[in-house]
Amino acid sequence: MTLEWIGDAILLLVVLPVVVYLLRGVLNAASSIVPSAHQIAVAATAGSKDLDATALLLTTQDQVQKTIEVAADYGGSLDVILDDAD
Amino acid sequence: MPAAGVVMIIAVLLIVLAVVYYLVSTIVALQRITNSLDEAITGVVGIIEKSAPVDDVVSSINTNLDAGVSLLEGLLVKKAGMEDAVGLVEGLYPGAAGEGFRDFPESKHTNAPRISEVYTKGTLTLARLGREAPIAAASPNGPALRDPASGSLAARALYPEARQGRPQNMPRSPIIGTDSPVQYVPSESPGVRKHMPVAVTASAPPPQPEESEGGLAKSGLAFLRRFKKDD
Numbered sequence: 053m054t055l056e057w058i059g060d061a062i063l064l065l066v067v068l069p070v071v072v073y074l075l076r077g078v079l080n081a082a083s084s085i086v087p088s089a090h091q092i093a094v095a096a097t098a099g100s101k102d103l104d105a106t107a108l109l110l111t112t113q114d115q116v117q118k119t120i121e122v123a124a125d126y127g128g129s130l131d132v133i134l135d136d137a138d
Numbered sequence: 139m140p141a142a143g144v145v146m147i148i149a150v151l152l153i154v155l156a157v158v159y160y161l162v163s164t165i166v167a168l169q170r171i172t173n174s175l176d177e178a179i180t181g182v183v184g185i186i187e188k189s190a191p192v193d194d195v196v197s198s199i200n201t202n203l204d205a206g207v208s209l210l211e212g213l214l215v216k217k218a219g220m221e222d223a224v225g226l227v228e229g230l231y232p233g234a235a236g237e238g239f240r241d242f243p244e245s246k247h248t249n250a251p252r253i254s255e256v257y258t259k260g261t262l263t264l265a266r267l268g269r270e271a272p273i274a275a276a277s278p279n280g281p282a283l284r285d286p287a288s289g290s291l292a293a294r295a296l297y298p299e300a301r302q303g304r305p306q307n308m309p310r311s312p313i314i315g316t317d318s319p320v321q322y323v324p325s326e327s328p329g330v331r332k333h334m335p336v337a338v339t340a341s342a343p344p345p346q347p348e349e350s351e352g353g354l355a356k357s358g359l360a361f362l363r364r365f366k367k368d369d
Contacts, residue, residue: 083163
């Protein structure tokens with residue numbers, strides 16, 4: 053009979069606090085990850101949205117190519133019109 | 139049932155309740171983390187997909203721009219010569235001559251002439267438009283690019299010395315008109331003259347256009363002369 057009371061005391065005073073302490077630590081750790089993961093998701097979404105303008109690089113590429121072609125045409129004409137320095 | 143057994147059952151129930159509560163809370167937190175990570179993964183995949191062609195496109199743009207720089211530098215050096223080209227760049231961007239041209243390593247060691255003292259600010263601004271063209275927003279308000287006191291004298295150095303230093307030794311400009319000392323007979327076909335022009339002397343008066351051209355005064359000066367004779 054005494055042993056049963058001792059067992060009850062151990063369950064209530066030792067096992068239950070230890071279980072609560074350990075599980076609470078796990079919960080706190082998991083809860084602390086939640087805002088970090090949310091921030092990562094927001095940053096990734098914003099970064100992906102910022103890169104929407106990369107499609108304009110294709111336009112920039114075409115414009116640069118056309119500009120260089122026009123400059124080359126002007127350069128060719130100037131090469132014909134102007135005398136060389138030497 | 140003994141009281142100790144009841145207490146034990148209550149203790150076990152408490153433990154089970156605590157375990158259930160904390161485990162359920164942990165599961166909910168992990169589900170939130172999973173959802174957030176799914177969003178993050180979606181965003182990262184979007185970043186990867188959108189940035190995939192950037193390398194090729196930027197490389198292509200850089201290649202075209204490199205070709206443009208080579209073209210303009212080559213044209214400038216070819217037309218202006220290395221010294222004047224370096225001097226022009228130095229006049230536009232003071233200190234830039236030290237960097238030289240990318241395709242002309244010898245330009246780093248070229249002694250840049252002080253072109254900015256000869257050409258006007260407008261000339262340099264036009265030249266600046268042709269190179270990198272930030273249109274020189276600060277230039278109109280900045281210091282004068284040309285020395286106003288000696289700028290016109292410095293411009294003389296651009297021309298042969300005989301023309302600027304001893305202009306009296308230069309041949310005079312030809313006198314044209316019907317009363318010019320040397321008469322040129324109009325040719326019937328381009329490049330073919332009836333005879334070479336001769337100087338008009340006192341014994342040989344200049345031919346009158348009315349006689350040589352059938353009485354038709356085609357030039358204004360001949361018309362005035364005839365008008366005076368009529369008076």
